[in-house]
Amino acid sequence: MRPLRYSINVTLDGCCHHEAGLPPDEESMRFWTAQLERADALLFGRVTYEMMASAWQRPATGTWPDWMKDWQKPFAETIDQAKKYVISSTLTEVDWNAELVRGDLAQAVQQLKQEPGEGLWVGGVTLPLALANFGLIDEYEFLVQPVLAGHGPTLLAGLREHIQLELVDRHEFRSGAVAARYRPTRVAA
Numbered sequence: 001m002r003p004l005r006y007s008i009n010v011t012l013d014g015c016c017h018h019e020a021g022l023p024p025d026e027e028s029m030r031f032w033t034a035q036l037e038r039a040d041a042l043l044f045g046r047v048t049y050e051m052m053a054s055a056w057q058r059p060a061t062g063t064w065p066d067w068m069k070d071w072q073k074p075f076a077e078t079i080d081q082a083k084k085y086v087i088s089s090t091l092t093e094v095d096w097n098a099e100l101v102r103g104d105l106a107q108a109v110q111q112l113k114q115e116p117g118e119g120l121w122v123g124g125v126t127l128p129l130a131l132a133n134f135g136l137i138d139e140y141e142f143l144v145q146p147v148l149a150g151h152g153p154t155l156l157a158g159l160r161e162h163i164q165l166e167l168v169d170r171h172e173f174r175s176g177a178v179a180a181r182y183r184p185t186r187v188a189a
Contacts, residue, residue, distance in 0.1 A: 002117040003138035004043070004109070005181075006128045007035055010142050010155050016125055017152035018051065026071040027173050028143065033075040035141070036082060040117035043109070043131075046088040048124030049098065056080055057096045085112060087127055106134040125153050133160050139183050140165060146176035 010016045024032075036042070044052065056079045059065065064073060084098035087105060094100050101108050109131060112120060122128050122137070131137050142155070165182035172178050 001113055002040060002115060002119045004113055004120045004122060004131065004136055005035075005039070005139040005141055006122050006131070006137045007032075007141040008123055008125075008128070008143070008155070009145055011145050011147045011149040013148045013150065014154040015149035015152040016155045017149065020147065020149035020152050024072070025175055027175065028177060029072055029075045031143070031171070031173070031179060033078050036075070036078045036121060039082065039119050039121035040115075041083040041085055041112070041120055042079070043085050043087065043112070043120055043122040043127065044098075045124050045127035046086065046091055047126065049084070049086045049088070049091075049094065049096075052079065052123075053096050105130060106136065109134075109136050129156055129158055132156060132163065135184075137184070139168070139181055141179065141181040143177055143179045 008016050009018070011020050056076050058076070058080045064076060068076060080096070082097060084094075084096060085101050086094045086098050087101045087108070088094075089102065091100060101112075113136070122131060128137065164185045166185050167180060168183050169181040170178065
């Protein structure tokens with residue numbers, strides 16, 4: 001069974017809006033590139049899929065936009081080429097190496113986890129909350145930015161039950177950001 005990892009940037013006050021943290025730097029982009037390279041496929045909800053595609057899908061010209069710095073291109077290449085599953089009840093079609101997933105969310109994601117491979121990666125806000133509520137997330141990875149946003153969507157707001165986590169890895173960045181990876185602890189009945 002391949003594990004499902006939830007990874008996201010988050011501020012010290014728990015905000016996970018993509019514009020609330022620090023702008024990406026070379027070190028954090030190398031980190032995110034390495035994380036995506038470890039995944040067989042990416043899971044996105046509609047909002048995250050559309051946001052990521054608008055920034056990271058290779059243009060039809062084949063040339064990356066002028067705004068993209070050389071150190072951002074490895075991330076762009078990695079996410080552009082990755083297999084993607086989009087969970088949406090409103091989209092009728094997807095592109096960008098993506099497949100639309102419909103039906104029972106828990107059952108569909110459980111089937112994806114049953115396939116052979118190294119792992120699945122999920123980002124965003126709404127979809128990971130639903131997956132956490134179903135107990136389907138095997139690892140939580142937060143890149144905590146040294147910023148207090150004071151507003152915006154917060155990490156896993158609306159979680160139905162307490163999830164106890166154990167730290168399995170930690171990495172400090174020159175910027176002051178800290179990446180922490182956790183696994184849920186399984187309490188025996």
